[in-house]
Amino acid sequence: MGEFRMPTLGADMVAGTLTEWYKHPGDVVHRGDIIAAVDTDKGSIDVEVFEDGVLERVVVEEGQKVPVGTLLAVIRSGEAAAPAPAAAPAPPAAASQVPPPTPPSAAAPAAPPPPEAPGSVPSPPAQSVRASPLARRLAADLGVDLTGITGSGPGGAIVKEDVEAAARGGGDRSLRMRRAIAAAMARSNREIPHFYLATTIDFGAASAWLAQWNAAHPPAERLLPAVLLLKATALALLEFPELNARWEQDSLQPAVEVHIGMVTSLRGGGLVIPAVHQVNRRTLPELMRDVRDLVQRARSGSLRSSDLTDGTVTVTSLGDRGADAVFGVIYPPQTALIGFGTPAERPWVVGGQVVPRQVVTASLAADHRASDGHRGGMFLATVARLLQQPEGL
Amino acid sequence: MTREEIRAAVLDAIVAVVPGTHPADISDETPLRDQLDMDSMDFINFVVELDERLGVAVPEGDYSRLATVNGCIEYLARP
Numbered sequence: 001m002g003e004f005r006m007p008t009l010g011a012d013m014v015a016g017t018l019t020e021w022y023k024h025p026g027d028v029v030h031r032g033d034i035i036a037a038v039d040t041d042k043g044s045i046d047v048e049v050f051e052d053g054v055l056e057r058v059v060v061e062e063g064q065k066v067p068v069g070t071l072l073a074v075i076r077s078g079e080a081a082a083p084a085p086a087a088a089p090a091p092p093a094a095a096s097q098v099p100p101p102t103p104p105s106a107a108a109p110a111a112p113p114p115p116e117a118p119g120s121v122p123s124p125p126a127q128s129v130r131a132s133p134l135a136r137r138l139a140a141d142l143g144v145d146l147t148g149i150t151g152s153g154p155g156g157a158i159v160k161e162d163v164e165a166a167a168r169g170g171g172d173r174s175l176r177m178r179r180a181i182a183a184a185m186a187r188s189n190r191e192i193p194h195f196y197l198a199t200t201i202d203f204g205a206a207s208a209w210l211a212q213w214n215a216a217h218p219p220a221e222r223l224l225p226a227v228l229l230l231k232a233t234a235l236a237l238l239e240f241p242e243l244n245a246r247w248e249q250d251s252l253q254p255a256v257e258v259h260i261g262m263v264t265s266l267r268g269g270g271l272v273i274p275a276v277h278q279v280n281r282r283t284l285p286e287l288m289r290d291v292r293d294l295v296q297r298a299r300s301g302s303l304r305s306s307d308l309t310d311g312t313v314t315v316t317s318l319g320d321r322g323a324d325a326v327f328g329v330i331y332p333p334q335t336a337l338i339g340f341g342t343p344a345e346r347p348w349v350v351g352g353q354v355v356p357r358q359v360v361t362a363s364l365a366a367d368h369r370a371s372d373g374h375r376g377g378m379f380l381a382t383v384a385r386l387l388q389q390p391e392g393l
Numbered sequence: 394m395t396r397e398e399i400r401a402a403v404l405d406a407i408v409a410v411v412p413g414t415h416p417a418d419i420s421d422e423t424p425l426r427d428q429l430d431m432d433s434m435d436f437i438n439f440v441v442e443l444d445e446r447l448g449v450a451v452p453e454g455d456y457s458r459l460a461t462v463n464g465c466i467e468y469l470a471r472p
Contacts, residue, residue, distance in 0.1 A: 134418050160413050214453045219441040222453065224433055267411070267430065295434050300412065319433045321426065 002051050002075035006038070006060075008068045009045050009308040010273065011332045012184030016040050017065040018072060027055045029075065034304060036072065041180035042272050047305040053077035131158035138163045161268030177270040185329045192247075192330050193368040197376045200359050201384040203343050207358040209390035226317045227287045229340050229360070231393040233315055234258040234279035236382040242370045243336035243379055244313045252335070252370050261311025261331060262291065264298045272298050273331060275311035284393060318342050325361040335370040338383075339363040396470050399447070403465045406442035410435050421462040443469070 006016055016038040023035040034046040035055065053075040060072045131139070131146050135158045139146050151158035151174075162174060188194075206228050214222040237244040241254040258280045261273040274294045279287065297303050314331045317340040326339035341361040348357030362383055364376045386393065394402075404416040411429050420428055426436060436456070443459075444450045449469060451459060458468045 134415055137415070164413070211453065218450050219437065219444045222437060222440075224437060226433070265432070267413075292434065292438070321432070 001056065002053060002077040003071050004035070004049060004073040004075055006066055006068050006070045006072055007047060007305050007309060009038070009040055009305055010042070010180075010184070011187065012042075012180040013040050013068060014183075015065055015067045016045075018060050018062055019044060020062055021058060021073075023055045025055055025057060029053060029055055038305075041176040042270065043301045043303075045303055045305055045308065049075065051075060051077045131163075132160065134160050135163045159268050161266075174269055181270065184332070188329045188332050192332060194330060194365050195368050195373060195376070196327050196363065196365050197373060197380060198325055198327070198361055198363040199377075199380045199384065200346075200361050201380075201387055202348060203358040203360040203387060204348075206387045206390045207343065221285065223284055223288050224291070225343055225360075226319065226340070227284050227291060228387065228390055228393055229317055229362075230260055230262070230276065230279055230287060230291070230315060231282070231284060232383050232386040233313075233338050234260060235386055235393070236379055237313060238280055239382055240371070240375060240379045242375065243364075243366060245335045245370060246312070246333040247335050247367055247369055248333050255312035257312065259310045259312045261314040261334075262294065263314060263316035263328075264295055267299055272303065272308070273311060273314055274298050274303055274307040275309075277310060313338070315340070325363055327363050328365045330365050330367055335367040337365045339365070394447070394470075396466055399466050399469045400462065402446045403443070403462055403469070406439055406446055407462075409442050410438045419462060424460045425462065426460070 006018075009016070017040075018036060019039045020037040021035070022037070023029055023033070029035055029049050030052050031050055033049050035049045036047045038045050038047050056074040056076040058073045060066055060070065066072075130151060136146070138160055139158075146158055146163070149158050149162050151162055165174070203225075206225070210223060210225060210228065237258050242252060244258055245252050245254040247253070257278050259275040259277050260279045261275045263271055263273050265271050274297070276282075276287065276290050276294060282290065294303075294307065297307070311331070311334065313334055314328070314337045316326055316328050316337065318326055320342055322342045324344065325341040328337040328339045330337045339362070341363075343358050343360040345356050346359045347354050348359060349355075350357070362380055364380055366376050404419060407419060407425065407429070408414050408416060411431065414429060419425075425431060425439075429435075431439070440451050440456070440459070443465075447469060451468070455468065459465050
């Protein structure tokens with residue numbers, strides 16, 4: 001028998017609410033099928049099954065909130081999925097086909113998040129509710145009472161997403177998300193001995209190549225700079241496996257593939273980190289499609305569990321309207337986070353002459369248990385080198 | 394197309410890229426990326442939407458002319 005357990009959909013998750021079963025006892029399931037929906041602090045996630053078989057028995061009913069690792073259902077797997085005499089004993093579980101549920105982290109509390117702490121944002125009195133016009137109109141349309149909602153907009157104003165969350169019964173989704181992020185990042189800072197490095201990279205060749213590509217292609221096939229940065233990062237990581245790894249059970253566990261968790265901001269605040277799979281093997285147009293799909297699904301609340309559990313390293317890129325540099329907090333149990341600031345034109349010395357040049361600041365936050373400054377510096381230098389030959393990415 | 398038709402297509406493209414946006418809440422003068430918190434992916438998707446709706450493949454060098462609704466109309470209404 002296979003065991004289908006509440007997955008860890010990120011380092012910041014300690015429990016989830018099973019909101020819907022898409023499959024029912026007796027249904028045939030295949031590896032990769034979405035069989036349930038789980039509500040987390042970061043939204044509703046479709047959860048996949050990782051083996052073929054028949055859904056034998058549901059253990060957790062819809063509406064129940066249970067800790068990560070809890071048995072949700074039993075899957076009659078492999079050959080046992082074929083019709084068999086009722087009295088036939090079940091074969092041993094095909095353990096190799098069942099990804100072990102990530103145990104609740106030693107640092108992650110086993111209990112649900114604590115009740116709202118004193119000093120949290122209080123609900124404003126009814127007569128002083130701050131809300132955007134769109135939020136007010138939507139609330140009226142949906143029959144939602146604004147007074148019970150904690151706003152996530154500027155100055156605590158209620159925005160459309162808050163009203164939508166309240167209408168879905170999500171209540172203080174924004175507040176829960178901030179707590180979840182805070183818990184994961186506090187854990188990271190508490191447990192991981194971070195060190196930080198940064199370097200400014202000549203992005204001129206990459207920018208020129210990108211402009212040439214985009215001029216020759218219709219809008220739907222154009223690329224963003226982030227795609228080049230992701231690919232260069234993935235290729236560089238192949239030479240530095242200690243940065244594409246997990247630190248678990250007091251040892252370094254390098255990953256086989258490079259699945260880059262991409263920090264993605266959500267409308268109305270908060271973030272998720274869905275993974276772009278096998279980045280080192282993808283062409284740039286393929287990566288652009290992957291990134292576009294992930295961002296769209298992240299923002300529409302249609303991520304799958306594998307999107308959130310497969311990341312082997314994290315990249316945060318500030319896009320074209322951010323700051324010069326970003327120094328991130330490692331997403332446990334990963335061992336590194338790479339940050340890219342906004343590419344910008346700056347004075348640059350070429351052949352003894354100061355010239356205007358597109359540059360980008362790359363940073364590395366790395367786990368000192370897994371690596372050190374020398375290796376980290378070499379890694380950033382490798383990223384820089386790869387970006388000088390964008391046609392090879 | 395008339396300017397009104399272009400404006401309607403631009404607003405439709407925005408709504409497609411930033412779901413939940415109400416056209417009545419979109420200012421014609423305020424930069425779109427500021428008022429709707431559009432990132433670079435949103436903006437390139439907006440350009441794709443314009444291409445699909447109006448058949449105009451805006452060159453990357455002209456993106457800055459699409460900063461506002463009015464800017465879009467001026468650019469897209471050119472003869």
